[in-house]
Amino acid sequence: MxxxxxxxxxxxxxxxxxxxxxxxxxxxxxxxxxxxxxxxxxxxxxxxxxxxxVVKPEQIVLQHLAFLVDEDEFDQIFARIQERDLPYWADPYHEKPKEINHIGGGRGVYVSDPDGHAIEFLTRKHTLEDLSAS
The missing domain is CATH 3.30.720.120 (Signal recognition particle alu RNA binding heterodimer, srp9/1)
Structure with missing residues (x-):
């Protein structure tokens, strides 16, 4: 297995x-x-x-969760992000607010959960070539 x-x-x-x-x-x-x-x-x-x-709040180490979703799911998730007026970014560094990315011909968006963990939703798996071109 x-x-x-x-x-x-x-x-x-x-x-x-x-x-x-x-x-x-x-x-x-x-x-x-x-x-x-x-x-x-x-x-x-x-x-x-x-x-x-497990840990005290000040000891929480921020993590990144990336979810591969289809185009329809992305539209629905992105609509929920906008309906809730959540801050979102096109990049993990939060340098491109209120934008989504189009890495490798797909779409992606980042939000932070209540503890600051990065949650990414993307419609296309990223390749090394995609990342080096962005």
Whole structure:
């Protein structure tokens, strides 16, 4: 069996607030308690498990989550971002506010969750050539 990512744990100040933020953007189900975690299923059996008990809020290390979505899903997610008047960027450095990117002919956007973790939605997998050309 090929190796497959099953879950990842993201530290948060409020596990359910952060889990709901992601779940609402992707139009997912209400996050579920799974042991000490707030779990968000995101496809292919993968869950994003939010934890608020492992580290103190000032010790949270920011992470980056990138979700490959189809064009229709991107339109829906981007509409939710705009409806909520969330800040968004075309780049991970937050140098291009209120823009989306078109790397490799796709579309991409970055938002920050309540704890500052970067969440990226993209419609085309990036290649090294795409990244060096942008």
């Amino acid at each position: 090929p190796v497959q990512l099953d879950h990842t744990i993201i530290h948060a100040r409020d596990k359910f607030a952060s889990a709901r933020f992601l779940s609402e953007l992707i139009d997912g189900p209400e996050p579920q308690a799974f042991g000490p975690f707030a779990a968000v299923p995101v496809g292919n059996g993968l869950t994003i498990d939010y934890a608020d008990f």
